[in-house]
Amino acid sequence: MKWIDQFSLEKQVAIVTGAAGGLGSELVKILMEAGADVVLADSDEIRLNGLAQELDPSGQRLLAQKCDVTKERDILSLIDRAHQKFGKIDILVNSAGVLGPDAAWSNVLESDWDGVLDVNVKASWMAATHVSKYMITNHLAGRIINISSSLGLRSQLKRIPYATSKAAVEHLTRNLAMELIQHNIRVNCLAPGWINTNMVKSVLQGEEGEKWRASIPMRRAAEPSELAGPLLLLASHASSYMTGTILRVDGGYAYCGIELPE
Numbered sequence: 001m002k003w004i005d006q007f008s009l010e011k012q013v014a015i016v017t018g019a020a021g022g023l024g025s026e027l028v029k030i031l032m033e034a035g036a037d038v039v040l041a042d043s044d045e046i047r048l049n050g051l052a053q054e055l056d057p058s059g060q061r062l063l064a065q066k067c068d069v070t071k072e073r074d075i076l077s078l079i080d081r082a083h084q085k086f087g088k089i090d091i092l093v094n095s096a097g098v099l100g101p102d103a104a105w106s107n108v109l110e111s112d113w114d115g116v117l118d119v120n121v122k123a124s125w126m127a128a129t130h131v132s133k134y135m136i137t138n139h140l141a142g143r144i145i146n147i148s149s150s151l152g153l154r155s156q157l158k159r160i161p162y163a164t165s166k167a168a169v170e171h172l173t174r175n176l177a178m179e180l181i182q183h184n185i186r187v188n189c190l191a192p193g194w195i196n197t198n199m200v201k202s203v204l205q206g207e208e209g210e211k212w213r214a215s216i217p218m219r220r221a222a223e224p225s226e227l228a229g230p231l232l233l234l235a236s237h238a239s240s241y242m243t244g245t246i247l248r249v250d251g252g253y254a255y256c257g258i259e260l261p262e
């Protein structure tokens with residue numbers, strides 16, 4: 001095998017949660033282009049079906065499944081449907097996420113914590129756990145990719161539950177990696193910074209756009225295609241000696257300091 005072929009995902013099956021999201025949908029496209037069949041999971045059925053129709057109207061290489069990742073029964077039925085359609089699951093990408101409130105410390109509510117930690121942390125653990133059990137039973141050399149953020153490392157004003165949840169996702173990655181490697185399952189984490197999805201574009205084109213751009217060492221957001229290399233590295237056998245890694249794709253944003261209150 002040529003070394004470049006290690007990046008191929010031909011004959012591989014991936015589940016992507018949060019598949020209908022701005023970033024999630026880009027991750028789906030990258031995995032498909034690399035050859036994988038993909039199971040799209042999201043709670044937003046309308047956007048999910050729209051995306052599946054756009055990417056693969058024949059439905060041969062995609063399966064769209066409505067799924068609330070915080071519900072165990074939804075995760076179990078997602079795994080079941082994926083198995084029925086494609087016969088195996090090699091890759092799980094935990095991309096479902098919520099941002100939570102844009103609120104200073106004193107305005108954060110208990111319900112904000114519950115909402116953010118349930119989706120970003122607990123659901124990532126739950127999907128990873130059930131998919132791993134499936135992979136072990138079926139003797140698959142699986143790969144799990146959690147999605148963190150620069151805020152998993154860097155502090156930012158008014159984002160306490162979100163940033164805390166992403167730090168937890170990074171440590172969840174390391175702990176799962178340690179326990180699962182004996183079963184030949186590798187767990188890594190992609191930590192994007194500013195990626196040019198619609199939401200990020202609107203912030204960078206808004207009133208405070210220049211301030212945000214100036215805080216990124218590369219002085220720009222990434223195009224979604226710039227995630228392709230890092231994602232394929234973690235999703236493929238090209239990363240066969242990597243587990244527990246946090247791969248930052250953020251133009252240096254996570255390392256370049258903090259924003260202080262005025």
Ligand SMILES: NC(=O)c1ccc[n+]([C@@H]2O[C@H](COP(=O)([O-])OP(=O)(O)OC[C@H]3O[C@@H](n4cnc5c(N)ncnc54)[C@H](O)[C@@H]3O)[C@@H](O)[C@H]2O)c1
Nearest residue numbers: 018020021022023024042043044068069096097149192195
């Ligand atoms: N977009 C960025 O620039 C950026 C940067 C850093 C990290 N991230 C992270 O990447 C991941 C994806 O981001 P995105 O841009 O696609 O966000 P997004 O808000 O566009 O999409 C999130 C998706 O998750 C789905 N979702 C939310 N709760 C769910 C639940 N309980 N069950 C199933 N699906 C649920 C939503 O329906 C939505 O489609 C998130 O974890 C986010 O924190 C994004």
